[in-house]
Amino acid sequence: MAERALRVGIDARAVSYAKTGDRSYALGLVDGLSRLMEQERAPVEVTLFFDCEPPGDLPCMRQGELLPGWRTQVLPSTNSRLWTLVLLPKTARDLNLDVLHVQYNGPRTTHPALVTTVHDISFRLFPEWFPLKDRLVLDLGLRSTFSVARSVLTGSECTREDLERVYGLPPERIAVTPYALTPGFRAPEAGVVEEVLARHDVRRPYVLFVGVRQPRKNLPRAIAAFRRVRRQSALPHRLVLSAKRGWQADETERAIEAAGDDVQPLGYVPDADLPALYAGAEAFLFPSLYEGFGLPVLEAFACGTPVIAGDVSAMPEVAGDAALLVDPRDEEQIAEELLRLLGDGELRATLAERGRARVREFDWLETARATLRAYRQAVEGT
Secondary structure, rough: OOOOOOEEEOOHHHHHHOOOOHHHHHHHHHHHHHHHHHOOOOEEEEEEOOOOOOOOOOOOEEEEEEEOEEEEEEOOOOHHHHHHHHHHHHHHOOOOOOOEEOOOOOOOOOOOOOEEEEOHHHHOOOOOOOOOOOOHHHHHHHHHHHHHOOOEEEEEHHHHHHHHHHHOOOOOHHHEEEOOOOOOOOOHHHHHHHHHHHHHOOOEEEEEEHHHHHHOOOHHHHHHHHHHHHHOOOOEEEEEOOOOEOOOOOOHHHHHHHHHHEEEEEEOOOOOHHHHHHHHHHEEEEOOOOOOHHHHHHHHHOOOEEEEEEOOOHHHHHHOOOOEOOOOOOHHHHHHHHHHHHOHHHHHHHHHHHHHHHHHHOOOHHHHHHHHHHHHHHHHHO
């Protein structure tokens, strides 16, 4: 007798968001699961839940049509909390799903078995970076979710250890499922790079930073280190920022303004233009103070751009030996390594080669396999 397909529901609302880690994860997981189902005939049926009409180019679609085993369900609601806590679990039960997969906070449901993905818990580790209300909502929501979740997924060993230490989760309930590049993210051809740079008025040579202007991205210190390099050398580079404003960004805004022509902050940059910005850069500067995974490091690797990253949290796991790792709180060390990298073409070439090899070790297909194992364990534990 054929094995009954595992019926999985995924909260896919993040797919409709602007570029965020949640969106990248949702798209990547759908891509990996679709390949697993298509190439290996994995016995799975997946329902993607949305609160508005989904995009027509999902990774589980071919020529505008959903692949076998996939369906979408739109649950309209103007109240996100009501959607998560009431509409989503009710519909999942009506569809007799085996597993319901959310990111971070989810409903208090034991049928279907609840699985949640938590990318990081920086709001607990660095409370000074977050407004009190946000911290309380996140913490209370996660505690409630953890009380019923059968499996908790995360992208790195670093975050797994944080979850065990801070929330007391038993290790057998946590699965590390490393992330990978967003489907379709790749280094563009040279002509595309030049066109994108011209459209954004970016001139070579330059160093690139990508991220949200928020405290943990450490942008004021990155700017200070870059300006120190400019003062110490005759290098003609500028620091190009593809960084939308986030919370508690006043210090960052002051640093950008004070930097004058040393720094070029870009306005809105479409997702499709980011690979060209990476590929055109001589270096990628990412001295973040904390990352649950650090996807921009992989993005730079894929585009052959040498990376300087913080030696903290999950970034050493992701970078391996393919990046220069620095103490993100040491402005002098950041400046020294940046100056060394920009002045050494052989070092840049070596890191670029290592980065291209390193990024191939991360694949959403492998993430999907690990996720499917977690789904089955969640069901068996009910």
